[in-house]
Amino acid sequence: MSDPERTALLVHRVGGPAYVEDTGRPGQAGIGVGRSGAADRAAHALGNRVVGNAPTAAAVEVTLGGLELEVTGPAGAVVWLCLTGAPAPLVVAGREVGPGALVAARSGDRVAVGTPTRGLRSYLAVRGGLDVPAVLGSRSHDVLAGIGPAPLQPGTVLPVGEEVAGQPVVDGVPQAAAPTDDEVVLRVVRGPRDDWVADADVLVSGAWRASSRTDRVGMRLERGGTATEASEGLLRPADPDASLPSEGATRGALQVPPSGEPVLFLADHPVTGGYPVVGVVVDADVDRAAQVRPGETVRLRWADIPTDRETGGT
Incomplete structure (x- = not known):
């Protein structure tokens, strides 16, 4: 159940597997736990950079799109989002924006990640990060170890972290050109x-x-x-x-x-x-x-x- 006084993302629909991922939990191999973290580390870091987060902030890793969320919380609450990684359509409150763009979503808005034109995994970064409980110092879901936040499903609530200092310094990042071969x-x-x-x-x-x-x-x-x-x-x-x-x-x-x-x-x-x-x-x-x-x-x-x-x- 979401807290009406706290800004969060409520999951309505999941297509391919979707997980909360950060930069992982290094130093745990001695107890049989790998680092885990975002599969595409550069895309994860880029999304956090666009929204003004620290590189370690948790984001959503979306496999082949199909994710639909709703911004919940106090009236007038705003979250800033950016989609990186596999380039996919991002629809916010019925308006499609390009991948790599910094976009605002308000309380009550729906946010949908479409199917990417190429690639496998997209990253939805949120200013402030996702404030889900950490396990062994990380908010990453580890498929093999079975630890960390559970895979996203309808009804999952993702609290947004506290606002970070300063303001984002870019309004988006260009996407790499499509590969010329298969x-x-x-x-x-x-x-x-x-x-x-x-x-x-x-x-x-x-x-x-x-x-x-x-x-x-x-x-x-x-x-x-x-x-x-x-x-x-x-x-x-x-x-x-x-x-x-x-x-x-x-x-x-x-x-x-x-x-x-x-x-x-x-x-x-x-x-x-x-x-x-x-x-x-x-x-x-x-x-x-x-x-x-x-x-x-x-x-x-x-x-x-x-x-x-x-x-x-x-």
Whole structure:
């Protein structure tokens, strides 16, 4: 039940999964809890910057649109909003505004996030942040650990935090141009266990497809084409009888289970894993990976890492 004296967002409809996310809970791996946080960290930070929040403020992560909210609270209450990430129509009180725009919504207004034209996850930032209870120092929902604010559903009330000092300094941010091709290219460095597969270069040969089993935990990559072509393009163990003890895992790691289909770890990845990590997506590309839709084509390529001589090191 919402407090009539406090400004909040009341959820009326949810399309794809929608979660409250901030920058996560670092430093908890020792008790088996990963960092979590926004899957596309840059988009989350950009939304907070537009509305004038601290980078750590909690926002709503919306998967493939379909979210409808209502501003509730005292008469005349105003909240400032910005939608970033996957570019989607944002309709406020019946008026459509472009993604990346700073827009005011008043008590009683409906706010709807449409289906994005590309990408997977959009971020609805609210000036003041979302003041839901924190768990282990974070307001992020962790799909794997099952902690943090529950996934949004009709009737969920999201209190808006206290007004922050100062005023927003921009009225919006431009959206990146649409990609000119249908493939997503991710740069990869060799992983610590690349010798556990017969040929790690298979990882960067040919195209992969994001599986329908993709979620915040990770994205499974599969081969397209005929069954024979798909089978021949998988990563095979160098020694089928070898056993690898569990090791620490990180966002961006490409782990290869017995199926031979690599799994790219995302925001809610496990803190340990027992399958070999044959590559790691460079951190600058992990946010892009979080925007890949199931069924889209992904190509991996080895990153050009400068040598010590090239960088002036010793």
